[in-house]
Amino acid sequence: MERCHNSRTDPFITLPIRYFIDDFGRRVAENNRGLAALTMAGMEPTITIEVERTSELAERLWEKPIDRFHPVVGTRIAVTIQRDGTGHLYTVFMPY
Secondary structure: OOOEEOOOOOOEEOOOEEEEEOOOOOEEEOOHHHHHHHHHOOOOOOOEEEOOOOHHHHHHOOOOOOOOOOOOOOOEEEEEOOOOOOOEEEEEEOOO
16 A cells, blocks of 8 residues: 655555646646645645546646636646535645
């Protein structure tokens, strides 16, 4: 089992972050909720797994962002009530 570790607390937490590479060579998280959760906990991903870019994943790059401050590929993750982006609660800023 792969693990990630936060030096501030001793317990090990398992939370791999899967990503694919876009046309510009950027890593795009397959599940940005997990990435946001790690960031909010003061942790960085230590388990990263590159996955094959499928047509379904590539289509996510064309999703309409909730506003101009939250591009689909970017360092800000909007936390919303609904999957369609409505009900914006707050933004998680990614330090990496």
